[in-house]
Amino acid sequence: MMGERQVQQDALFYEFSLERHVPERHLLRSIDRFVELDGLRRELAPFYSAIGRPSIDPELMIRMLIVGYCFGVRSERRLCEEVHLNLAYRWFCGLGLDGAVPDHSTFSKNRHGRFRDSDLLRRLFESVLKRCIAEGLVGGEGFAVDASLIQADASDRTRVQGAAGLPSDAAGRAVEEYLTVLDDAAFGAATEVTPKFIAPADPATRWTAAHRGPAFFAYSANYLIDTDHAIIVDVEATTAIRQAEVLAAKRMVERSLESFDLYPAKLIGDTAYGTAEMLNWLVNEHGIEPHIPVFDKSQHADGTFSRDDFAYEHKRDCYICPAGKDSGSGKRSIECCAPSSIATA
Numbered sequence: 001m002m003g004e005r006q007v008q009q010d011a012l013f014y015e016f017s018l019e020r021h022v023p024e025r026h027l028l029r030s031i032d033r034f035v036e037l038d039g040l041r042r043e044l045a046p047f048y049s050a051i052g053r054p055s056i057d058p059e060l061m062i063r064m065l066i067v068g069y070c071f072g073v074r075s076e077r078r079l080c081e082e083v084h085l086n087l088a089y090r091w092f093c094g095l096g097l098d099g100a101v102p103d104h105s106t107f108s109k110n111r112h113g114r115f116r117d118s119d120l121l122r123r124l125f126e127s128v129l130k131r132c133i134a135e136g137l138v139g140g141e142g143f144a145v146d147a148s149l150i151q152a153d154a155s156d157r158t159r160v161q162g163a164a165g166l167p168s169d170a171a172g173r174a175v176e177e178y179l180t181v182l183d184d185a186a187f188g189a190a191t192e193v194t195p196k197f198i199a200p201a202d203p204a205t206r207w208t209a210a211h212r213g214p215a216f217f218a219y220s221a222n223y224l225i226d227t228d229h230a231i232i233v234d235v236e237a238t239t240a241i242r243q244a245e246v247l248a249a250k251r252m253v254e255r256s257l258e259s260f261d262l263y264p265a266k267l268i269g270d271t272a273y274g275t276a277e278m279l280n281w282l283v284n285e286h287g288i289e290p291h292i293p294v295f296d297k298s299q300h301a302d303g304t305f306s307r308d309d310f311a312y313e314h315k316r317d318c319y320i321c322p323a324g325k326d327s328g329s330g331k332r333s334i335e336c337c338a339p340s341s342i343a344t345a
Contacts, residue, residue: 021087021091028088028092031066031092035066040058040059041058043123044058044118047114048114056106058110058114063092064083064089064102067082076108140226142267143267145273146222147222147223147248148223149210149211150221153202160200161198162195164198166200172201175203191244196215202217204239205239206219208241219240220237220239220248224253226262234256235252245272253286257286268292269291
């Protein structure tokens with residue numbers, strides 16, 4: 001026989017332990033044992049006013065960001081919702097059952113304010129790396145480098161032609177930051193080639209079709225990874241272009257040398273890092289063995305001759321072109337080595 005629906009009556013008193021509710025094997029319990037953020041307030045003290053309304057606890061924001069990273073919550077608006085509802089997240093963030101979750105806009109304000117001015121996130125990253133080195137998780141014998149495209153929060157509907165330049169009425173924080181990095185080799189000075197399009201809302205981004213699909217505005221997140229246990233030892237943001245990524249690799253290797261005494265014997269990378277300049281920098285300046293394919297543009301598909309079409313003559317130390325001319329005959333002989341001239345000869 002079907003039973004009747006029981007209407008629950010609210011109890012007058014509850015006894016609930018958030019500490020007992022979170023399972024012992026929960027990921028956040030394992031992480032919490034190693035999270036030490038006692039120095040946050042000391043680092044940020046000069047950036048807070050001594051009067052006025054109390055600000056959001058910076059440790060709370062960092063713990064919430066850790067939750068978002070570990071559980072793949074990329075939206076800060078959604079992160080605030082998840083922390084509000086999830087008891088394990090509340091426990092890790094020290095909010096208890098009735099602690100208030102900060103508004104999502106607090107993160108962006110602090111990221112572009114106190115966190116950036118104090119270089120806090122870089123300091124936190126380096127403190128975690130030091131712990132990994134102390135625990136023997138970083139060998140320092142071999143590094144791998146790569147870049148990931150991060151799609152910018154910039155609409156392609158408002159894009160303008162790169163040749164036209166930034167609109168005269170463009171303003172805002174993103175524009176100011178773009179102007180400050182115009183001479184930075186990782187951004188504005190990475191290349192002299194004018195971008196096809198510019199995003200007025202975020203002009204430091206780069207219009208790219210590197211994914212072989214529809215083009216979009218993006219940045220590059222560059223990572224230097226220790227090969228022993230895949231620990232990230234450095235990170236650098238650049239504009240999404242190969243020249244800037246190569247520069248970021250140099251900066252990250254140099255920081256690992258100067259800050260942590262990590263002297264890698266080898267560096268692993270893809271063809272983007274296989275330029276002659278980069279290989280020379282690794283081998284001759286730092287004694288690092290490159291495990292990198294050479295960036296080879298010797299094969300041509302534009303109707304001109306490729307490198308393999310020229311023969312090297314060892315005795316005379318010169319190259320012979322397909323037309324039979326040698327490189328010692330001057331520029332004129334090289335100019336006559338067009339496929340059309342041989343075909344009509």
